[in-house]
Amino acid sequence: MTLTARRSGIAILAAAALLTAGCGGSKSEDSPSPGASSQSTVNPSDMSDVQRPPDRLTIDISIEGGNVTPTNEQVQGKVNEPIVLRVNSDAADELHVHSVPEHTFRVEPNDGQQFQFTVDVPGNVEIELHELNRVVATVQVQQ
Secondary structure, eight states: OOHHHHHHHHHHHHHHHHHHHHHHOOOOTTSOOTTSOOOOOOOGGGOOTTTSOOOOEEEEEEEETTEEESSSEEEEEETTOOEEEEEEESSOEEEEEESSSOEEEEEOSOSSEEEEEOOSSOEEEEEEETTTTEEEEEEEEEO
């Protein structure tokens, strides 16, 4: 056998060994045992951003007998992130959001009201009740 033929044979054996190692490998913990049923599981960290619900800040507000909860709460938000105000109230009032752009929401004496807005410019955004003259929360909006 010539030197060239020997080198070709070694190269072929090496390539075959690499293919066999790549295909055979060791059994992964996620691989089902022989005879076991194959079940698909989804790891939440593998989900793309398209599948995740959007980030949002939610503030729960209660107005009862002239008392407001929360009052002067400090929270963090992001530019263009939805901010949701969930309101349960026994009185009519108006929520003012001092942001760019500004927002005003009419509060009715009902439970389960929701108002959503976004802020375009970073800074401190006060959310206040007009009739009760109370600051519900200040959102520090960042990029």
